[in-house]
Amino acid sequence: MTCKECQQMIPDFLNNYLKPKELKRFIFHVRACSQCYEELETYVIVSLATQVFDENADVSYDIKDLLEKDLNEKENQLRRRKHRIIFLVVFILTFLILDVILTIHWFNA
Ligand SMILES: [Zn+2]
Incomplete structure (x- = not known):
């Protein structure tokens, strides 16, 4: 990129x-x-500044900290998503293998 x-x-x-x-x-x-x-970081600052201005709130933000948390959270989401996909593939494979075993068993019986 x-x-x-x-x-x-x-x-x-x-x-x-x-x-x-x-x-x-x-x-x-x-x-x-x-x-x-x-x-x-600049975008985050501008975006937050707009929000604060809109809400007329007296809040101070630790931009670096906030950005790091956001990046980490999104990385975790990606990791969790990957784990879910792996789980699903394993689940489907197990089901398919079980199906094949049952089919073989059925024809041999
Ligand atoms: Zn770059």
């Missing part, structure tokens, strides 16, 4: 619009590229 591609994906990332594959590539790039990380 190029920095341009990555930075174009930032709004979608913040709105949770990225597909799992895109999200994975995005996080991978942002983790490795300080330029895009800073760009993302």
Whole structure:
């Protein structure tokens, strides 16, 4: 992924619009590229500033901390999703093998 591609994906990332594959590539790039990380940080600051302005709230945010939490949370989601897929594949395989064994057993009986 190029920095341009990555930075174009930032709004979608913040709105949770990225597909799992895109999200994975995005996080991978942002983790490795300080330029895009800073760009993302700027977006988060602007987005939060707008929110605070809208709500007229007197809240201070630790941007770095917040961004890290968001990135970690999304990485965890990807990991959980991967685990679910592995579980499903194992489950289906077990079912298929069981089916084959039962079929063989049926014909031999
Ligand atoms: Zn970059």
